[in-house]
Amino acid sequence: QVELQESGPGLVKPSETLSLTCTVSGGSISGYYWTWIRQPPGKGIEWIGYIYYSGGTNYNPSLKSRVTISVDTSKNQFSLILRSVTAADTAVYYCARDATRGGDFDYWGQGTLVTVSS
Amino acid sequence: DIQMTQSPSSVSASVGDRVTITCRASQSISSYLNWYQQKPGKAPQLLIHAASSLQSGVPSRFSGSGSGTDFTLSISSLQPEDFATYFCQQSYITPRTFGQGTKLENK
Numbered sequence: 001q002v003e004l005q006e007s008g009p010g011l012v013k014p015s016e017t018l019s020l021t022c023t024v025s026g027g028s029i030s031g032y033y034w035t036w037i038r039q040p041p042g043k044g045i046e047w048i049g050y051i052y053y054s055g056g057t058n059y060n061p062s063l064k065s066r067v068t069i070s071v072d073t074s075k076n077q078f079s080l081i082l083r084s085v086t087a088a089d090t091a092v093y094y095c096a097r098d099a100t101r102g103g104d105f106d107y108w109g110q111g112t113l114v115t116v117s118s
Numbered sequence: 119d120i121q122m123t124q125s126p127s128s129v130s131a132s133v134g135d136r137v138t139i140t141c142r143a144s145q146s147i148s149s150y151l152n153w154y155q156q157k158p159g160k161a162p163q164l165l166i167h168a169a170s171s172l173q174s175g176v177p178s179r180f181s182g183s184g185s186g187t188d189f190t191l192s193i194s195s196l197q198p199e200d201f202a203t204y205f206c207q208q209s210y211i212t213p214r215t216f217g218q219g220t221k222l223e224n225k
Contacts, residue, residue, distance in 0.1 A: 045162070045205060047214040060213040094161055102168050103209025104152040108161035 002027040004109035018082040022095030033098035034078045038091040085116045124217035130225040135196045139220045141189045141206035150210035153191045157202045
């Protein structure tokens with residue numbers, strides 16, 4: 001059974017950088033696209049972007065200038081960096097696996113709340 | 119971006135009822151439509167992929183239909199554990215986009 005677990009600081013100051021890591025267990029990171037998704041409290045869901053296990057990326061244009069997603073296959077991990085954060089970036093951040101059959105997300109992490117506040 | 123619009127935003131129903139939720143895309147997405155269930159404090163869970171394919175392990179009372187721009191999620195006989203929020207998501211192009219959600223409440 002594939003499991004994903006997000007880790008990283010729960011509080012980030014405005015204008016600083018948000019950094020999260022997703023650790024994949026129970027399966028290999030190879031052969032799949034790996035995705036970051038966020039959900040502000042009480043609001044809808046926003047796709048941030050994905051990375052293929054070999055390193056190719058695709059980002060949401062609304063965040064592209066501030067986002068970097070990277071992968072470390074030796075650790076079965078992938079990571080999210082979001083620069084110059086504001087209060088609008090406060091959200092639950094999820095990592096998820098793209099099933100690759102058609103862009104649905106079949107496994108998700110539990111999510112981690114990141115609050116942007118001084 | 120493709121806009122996904124769900125209706126209704128909320129619905130009240132009782133155990134045993136049949137419920138239908140609608141999702142409309144702002145342009146044709148063929149059958150690249152997925153449905154998720156989310157319970158409070160939990161991650162979304164995939165129910166249906168490719169508009170009508172039931173994800174492994176999901177009860178058969180859930181079904182999906184549609185193609186092009188109009189899609190539906192149906193629950194044939196509501197169970198207590200089905201009260202949750204439901205989201206549609208298009209996977210036709212990037213950026214992937216989600217509907218705003220439909221909250222299914224116990225009447």
